[in-house]
Amino acid sequence: MTVTWYVVLSAVLFAVGAGGVLIRRSPLVILLCLELMLNAGNLALVAFSRAHGNAEGQVFALIVMVVAACEVVVGLGLIVAIFRRRLPLNVDDLRELRG
Amino acid sequence: MIYVAFFAGAIGAIGGAVAVIAMRNPFYSVLALVVHLVSLAGLFLLLYAQFIAAAQVVVYAGAVMVLYVFVAAYVGAAEEPLWEPIPGQRFLAPLLAAALLVELAIAILGTGLSALDTGGPTLPASFGTPTQVGHLLLERFLIVFEAASMLLLVAAVGAVTLAGRAHARAEDERARGTA
Numbered sequence: 001m002t003v004t005w006y007v008v009l010s011a012v013l014f015a016v017g018a019g020g021v022l023i024r025r026s027p028l029v030i031l032l033c034l035e036l037m038l039n040a041g042n043l044a045l046v047a048f049s050r051a052h053g054n055a056e057g058q059v060f061a062l063i064v065m066v067v068a069a070c071e072v073v074v075g076l077g078l079i080v081a082i083f084r085r086r087l088p089l090n091v092d093d094l095r096e097l098r099g
Numbered sequence: 100m101i102y103v104a105f106f107a108g109a110i111g112a113i114g115g116a117v118a119v120i121a122m123r124n125p126f127y128s129v130l131a132l133v134v135h136l137v138s139l140a141g142l143f144l145l146l147y148a149q150f151i152a153a154a155q156v157v158v159y160a161g162a163v164m165v166l167y168v169f170v171a172a173y174v175g176a177a178e179e180p181l182w183e184p185i186p187g188q189r190f191l192a193p194l195l196a197a198a199l200l201v202e203l204a205i206a207i208l209g210t211g212l213s214a215l216d217t218g219g220p221t222l223p224a225s226f227g228t229p230t231q232v233g234h235l236l237l238e239r240f241l242i243v244f245e246a247a248s249m250l251l252l253v254a255a256v257g258a259v260t261l262a263g264r265a266h267a268r269a270e271d272e273r274a275r276g277t278a
Contacts, residue, residue: 001101004207004215006146009109011203013116019196020120023189028125028171032132036116039139042151050146051212053220058148058227059235059243065158066247070254072163076170077261083174084262 006047014040025090027082031075038068104145111138125174129167136160148227 017036024030042061049057082089115135122128136159143152185191207215225231236244 001105001145002216002218005105005109006142007207007215008204009112009142011200011207013112015196015200015203016113016116016120018199019193020116022192022195023120026125028167028174029119029128032119032125032128032167035132036119036135039136043139043142046143046146046148046151049148050219050222051215051217053222053226055227055231055235056239058151058232059240061148061151062154062232062236063240063243063247065154066251069158069163070250072166073254073258074261076166077258079170079174080262089174 003047003051006050007044010040010043010047012040013037013043025092027075027079027089027091027094030091031072031079034071034075035068038064038071101145104141108138108142108145111135112142126168126171129164129171132167133160133164136164146227147222150227150229150232 014037017033017040020033020036021030024033042064045057045061045064049055049061079089082094087094112135115131115133115138118131119128119135122131136155140152140155140160143149143155
């Protein structure tokens, strides 16, 4: 099992996530697709860490998880705030920043 | 055996990822993402990243997904309109994603990194254990660790500010005043 398999899998997952961000219009699902892309990056980091026998890539993956958690918290807070103000949960209707 | 485990994990991860996009109800998308994350944890185990795999299941598939499930249940299933602001978006978007995949595949398969074509070096038994990751995190990457804790604090405060009760009440009153 060469490391290339894992890196190619991570590229596929990243492309699926990017496609989801482009296709879907619900902010919640767009956040989920961002998670997909971040996890694809994590898989690549861990695979490279395996290829070089160096655990520093795993620390990097851990930090990416932290950043993803922050992004989720702020993003979900925004979604709840949008929902509370009874605005439509659709990124196309929300493209204008004026309140 | 390793091939079976890898392909089981890969199919789970890709299937979960596609299901996240394909499901119309956001609630099911969240559940599909849980499948994806657990499959990825299995792949991490194959890559000798035990601690990352455990953290993935506990923190991601556990805690973060509970947050998602909560918000998906709170917001409810919003119907996505079929109206497209960009004509042909439904066909252009998968095309662009496929183009991205081709680019990435060219970059990976055409790379001169010879380490990629091996299974990697033989690793000591301590590779990827919490001990090793902890030593790295608290010795070599201490500043990164502290920055991450700071970032988490700022994000928590930001979320409270955005979605907090008092803020919402003030906004409701303002909306009522202008109405």
